Each structure stands twice: as C-alpha cells, then as structure tokens.
Amino acid sequence: MGLTGTRTVLLAAVVAVLLFAATVWLWPRLAGRGVPRVLARIGALLLVQASLFAAVGLYANQSFGFYGSWADLFGTEDRPGVVVDHDTPAAKRVRLVETRRVNVPGSGAATASGRIEKVEIQGAASRIASTAYVYLPPEYFRSGHRREFPAALVLTGYPGTTEALINGLKYPQTAHRLVKEGKMPPMVLVMMRPTVVPPRDTECVDVPDGPRTETYFTRDVPAAVSAYYRVGDGARNWAVMGNSTGGYCALKMTMRHPESFSVGVALSPSYEAPIDATTGDLFGGSKRLRRENDMMWRLDHEPAPPVSLLVTSSEKGEHNYRDTVRFIDKVKRLNARGEPTRISSMILPSGGHNFNTWKRQIPGCLEWLGNRLAAPDRRH
Template identity: 70%
Template sequence: MGLTSNNVVILAVVGALLLFTATIWLWPRLAGRGVTAVLGRVGMLLGTQVSVFAAFGLFANQSFGFYGSWADLFGAEDEVGVVVDHDTPGTRVKVTETRKLNVSGGSSPEVGGRVDKVTFRGPVSRIAGPGYVYLPPEYFQPRYAERRFPAALVLTGYPGTTEALINGLKYPQKSQKLVKEGRMQPTILVMMRPTVTPPRDTECMDIPGGPRTETFFTKDVPRAVSAHYRVGTRARNWGVIGNSTGGYCALKMAMRHPEAFSAAAGLSPFYKAPLDATTGDLFGGSKRLECENNLMWRLDQLPAPPVSLLVSSSERGEKNYGATMRFVAKVRELNRRGESIRISSIILGTGGHNFNTWKREVAPALEWMGARLQAR
C-alpha cells in the first residue's frame, strides 16, 4: 500500500487506538516494581506514543503532500527514470514516464486521460525543471484529433511537491469529472512546483543575478508545451492557477504578462513577495522592482492588464482575508472606470491555509478557468 493511500492512514489510526486500548487494559497487570513490570510499562507507553505519532504523521503527509512514497520518505528513491522518447526535433519537453489516471475506466487514455511525467528545458531562462502534464480523454479521441486544447499551468505552494497536485488536490481527477459532467471544457493541465532552483524560494521572479524563474514559466514552459502537445499558443489559450505561493505567482504572472496568460486563479494567495531566509534578496536592492512585484501597488500605479482573475480566502482561518477583500475592491473600482481587468472570488466561511481548504476550492476554480480559456 502506498504511503499516501487511505488504507495506510486508516490502518495507522486503528493500530494506535488498539495499542491505546491495550495499554489501558494491561496497565493494572504491569503495576509491580519488578524489572519485567517496568519494562512492560515503558514498552506499552513507547508503543502507544509511536503509533499515535505515526498516525498523525501519515494523516498530515496525506493532507499536505510532503512525501509521495515510502522510498521518498526514507530517502531511498534512486530509481532512474525510463525515457519514453516522444520528442520531435526542436521541442523542449522530455517525457520520462506515462501514467494512467486513477479513475473509473482509467486504464484507457480515451476514457481516463493520461499523465506524462516530463522535464522542461528552458532555452531563454536556462532553467530545466520537472513537471506533470495531464492530457484529458478527449485528447486521444478521434473526433478531437485536429483540436488544439486550452491549457492551465498549475503551481503548488512553497516548498510543495508536484505529486501533491495529483494525489492530494487531485487536479486531473477533478478536471476529468467536471468535463464529464459538462461543467468544463477539456483542458490540458501542466502541473509544477514554483521552486525550480531548490531550496531557494524565488517567488516566480527573475532575480537580478539569479534564477530567471518568471521567464521560465511565462515563456519557456508555454512554448515548450505548445510545441510538443496540441495546445494553443496565444494568451487566450492559457491560464495559470496555484495555491499559497503558487497563488501569488499565478496572479502576478498574469498581471505582468497578459501576453502569456489571459486568466489566473490564486487560492489563498498573498499579494507581495516575502523576504526571508528562504528567499534571500529577491530584488537586488531595487525598490522599484519590489514595488512592481507588489500586486496592490500595480493596481494603484500601473495600467490594468486585460486579464480575468480569481482569488480565494476564508472569513475565519485565513490571514489574507483582509488583503483579499481590498484586492477585490481595487479591481472592481478599476472595472467601474472602464478597465478590462475582471475579478471573481471564492470566500469560504471558515478554512485555514491548508490542503483541506484548497480541496474545496479546486473544482470551482477549474470550472471558472475553463469558462475563460479558448481552445484556439
């Protein structure tokens, strides 16, 4: 059973409860002062504590996607990828593995779609990064053979794992279900983590003298995907969505690069880049560059871009609620003045800054995104 499977978590919880019950039941028999009794009590307490810790740890890992497998957890993941060469000359995508989607009928790509594990090589940014590309069932169906699909870049938070987008937030599964229900058009999902030069958190910026992460995501990745898969090349064909750091990246990249993305959804985003030990100096001492990456400042000081934005927060549990409402108000005011920027929001009653909250927002965000992208 996989590390993130429900069965593993359930077994861990049941095991912890059984050990706790056994400790209560056997404790009177171990009440003596002898070595055997003392060792018995120590063993029962230690076993109970370890089992409870394991149950909580497995549940937290399933919720937040820290580790994708047992080998990943114990640092033993050293399997070399098998290259499945689907490249045509000049492309910048290397497919290293293909996976079936864990849905009903998923053994057939025409029914469940397919997930490609890929490496993107950026000729402009000089960055290479891994990711997953979800191809919907329609991509393999004969009646869509000539269709160029819309695509959405999907980003995790920091540090995040790309696998969490599939196993935790279940973007491909929810997209497949929405399309099947007629609530979303077939859309290719390009799933990545914003941390392209780990462990540094670049906040999707072109850092002076450092990694050109913004260029990688706004130029290299869309061009590579459009050259390798049947995806449109215009901004109207592309959207970007993310949670936490990925949400900030999504909003910022659409606002700064409307020529690349026409729609962006930020789930629990923040609105300016933090400066801490994980980011280092993002701006090279430039106050102007810092302002340009502050989304509130951009709305106040620069022309509004012609993009559609979606933001989410919770009235109780999210620290960004006040900032989110101010952001919405600013965009609405620009819209009233005749600017072409658009804003939508998902505001929950309660919900913390975690996967359980984002799971409630992914489906409506995907439905929103699908209604704003064009296939050609």
C-alpha cells in the first residue's frame, strides 16, 4: 500500500483503535508489581502511543502532501533518469499509466463526472520525465463538445505530492462544481509537483549544469499535452497555477514565458527563489541569473509582459503579505504607465500557509482563471 493511500491511513487508524482497546481490556491483568508486569505496561503504552502518532502522521501527510512515497519518506529515492528520444513525435511523449473516476456526486460515467488520467510526460528539450494527473472534464467526452479545451498547469508546493491536489485541495471536484454552476468554462487540468528530480527543490529553475526544470514546464509539458489531448497549443489557451513553491513557479513562469502562459495564479507565493539545503546552488553562482528569477527585480528592470496575474495572501498568518502588497503596487504603477501586465489579488483577513487557507481561495481563483483563458479556435 502506498504512503498516501486512503487504505494505508485507515489501516493505521484501525490498528491504533485495536491496540488501545486491547490495552484497556488487558490492563487489569498487567496490574501488580514485578519487572515483567511493569515492562508489559510500559510496552503497551508505547505501542498505543506509537500507533496513534503513526495514524495521525499518515493522515497529516495525506492531507498536506509532505512525502509522496515510502522511498521519499526514508530518503531512498534513487530512480534512474529517463532517456528521451528527441525524434519521438510530441503526441507519443505522453504515456498513459492508469485512469480513475472523479469523486463527485452523481454518476461515475466520464460524460457526467469527467476522468482523471495518470500519465508520464517526457520532455524532449529538458530530458526530464515526470508523472502528472490530468483532469478531463465531462464535456471532453460528450459528442457535442468536440472542440479543443483551454488548460491549466497546476503545481503543488515543495515537497508536496500530486495526489494532494486531488484528495486535499480537490481541484478536479472544485472545477467540476464551478462549471456545473456556470461560473467557469470547462478546462483540462494538468496536475503535477514541481519536484521533478527528487529530492532536490529546483524552484522551477533551469539550473546551470543541472536539471532544466523551467524548460520542462514551459516548453515540454504544454507541447506534449497539446499534442496528446484536445487542448489548445497557444499561450492564450494556457494558464499555470500553484501554491507556495508552486505559486512562485506559476508567477515566475508566466512573467518569464508569456509565449507559453497568458495567465498565472500564485497562492501564497514567494517572489524570489530561496537558497538552502533543499535547493543547493540554483544559479551556478551567477548574480545575473538570480536577479532574473527575482520577480520584484523583474518588475523594475525588465519589460512588462502581456499577461494576467493573480496573487493571494492573508493579512494575518501569512508570511508573504507585505511582499504581496509591494508586488501589487509595483504592477499597478506599471499599469498607470500603460504597461500590459494586469494584476488581481485575493487577500484574506486571516489564514495560514496551509491547505485550509488555499481551499478557501481555490474556487474564486479557478473562476477568475477560467474566464481569462481563450477557448482554442481549432476544431477536430
């Protein structure tokens, strides 16, 4: 069973309850003096506490996506790199792994609830391969909707799991509901984690002499997905959205690559890449590269791109609030000079850097995003 699987969490909870019940039942027999009985009581208490900690820890990991697998948890992730053939047609750079239904009320048929497909996406330019969960809305399978769809790349934080976007933040379920309520058009969601070379946190940077993560997300993923699915292939058809590290990636990739994304949504983002033990040296010691990945610096020194941005924060409980206000003010000053970058924001009165806060923000952000993407013109 997988680390983040529901059955794993339920099994841990059942074991904890059974051990607690057994301890209560057997406690009278363990009463009394003597080393064996004292050790038995200590052992029973330790077993109960360990099982409770394990159950709570597994539930927290499933909810917040700290670790994606047992290998990730124990630091034994050693998957070899994937060789990518550059002459492979783009449509064949997506490999279907499995399909699953969307957990929404009503029929489980794809025409009613949509479908989630787990795929592996190979990057021709970056030579990176990573898995994704692709949400296809019900309209994708209906005979009357043969047009191509807009798409959004949705990224987790670090070291998050892609499953957390489905089970914790509930992106597919929220998009399904909003479309049903007429608040946004149907779109394809490509859900991924930014950690494509675990365990390193690359902050979606093309690392000198290292993984070209930015190239993978801005060139390889849109090209492969557009060739495999009925998805538009222009920047006006693509958005990128993410939380925390994924929020920084969304903001940065939209600003740096308006040829790939026309809309970016950043939930609780930072505005520059950190340098710490999880990232290593992302810029090869280059101050120029580091500045170019600093969004505040870009607003002051680079041409403003023709994109729409949405940033979120909270007045209380969120560490990025002051930086978010500064960022908004900078873009507003550019607007006043006629520059093409557009900014919107969602500021909560209070809310921490966590799933509960982001779940409050996602519906409004998806609605905003969906109504700024253009529907593709091509027909099939």
